[in-house]
Amino acid sequence: MASSHRSPQPAFWRLQLSRALLPTLGLGALAVASAAVVVQSPELPEAAPTSTLVRTVSEPVEVSRSGERPQLESDVVAAQKIQGQLFVRGLTDVRAGAAADSPSLAQVDVGQTVDVTGVVEGEWTQVMHNGLPRWVATATLSATEPLGTAPCAAGSAVERGLQPDTVKVYRAVCARFPQIGRYGGRGGGGEHATGRALDIMVSSDVGTQIADFVRANARELGVSQVIWRQRIWTQQLAGGGWRPMSDRGSATANHYDHVHVTTYGNAAS
Known part of the structure; x- marks a missing residue:
């Protein structure tokens, strides 16, 4: 006898399957909808490339300050x-x-x-x-170079210990009379000990030229006294010219072998 039990119809099983899958399909649809919303949102601006940021930091912009100060003449x-x-x-x-x-x-x-x-x-x-x-x-x-400003070609050894005016006399004489090679500077006693006197070693008539030159420029050189060939000239009695001196017993003591010049120290005009 044939069995009365019959297998469910395909339509029935399709209905049951759709009911079982409906929740799952609903969730999937929701996910698809959400994805659609994201896709349709406004686009964000792209970030600057990394290389551009690095270049901005490592290469500072130079600031010109030329406008902050007046331009100097060329x-x-x-x-x-x-x-x-x-x-x-x-x-x-x-x-x-x-x-x-x-x-x-x-x-x-x-x-x-x-x-x-x-x-x-x-x-x-x-x-x-x-x-x-x-x-x-x-x-x-x-317009002309002041006397006593140019250093002597022989050097500055003679100037050691001399007062400013005495240095000026030395430099002025050596510039005008380069043939003179010997000078007496600081040492001994009196005016030489204080650096206010200079001996110009000469015995010829060139000594007369030197003495006259120093006298003529006494104010500019700060000269107070000149002695040459047993005669003396002083700034205080300049109007009287040379005055004779007593005999001191030797050519050196009577200043026949050198012109002696005394200065004020630092009073040159």
């Missing part, structure tokens, strides 16, 4: 303003303006030269200092 422009040179007669202030109360920017020592532009305002002469126009007192300038 050497060519400054040189075009120079009309010549003058010597400085004494320690001189280089000032910012043509006035005694203008700031002193530097000092120029006696015997040095300054570049002048040819511009003069009252008692002031314009000079070029460090490439810029500045001012110095006209009275401190000279």
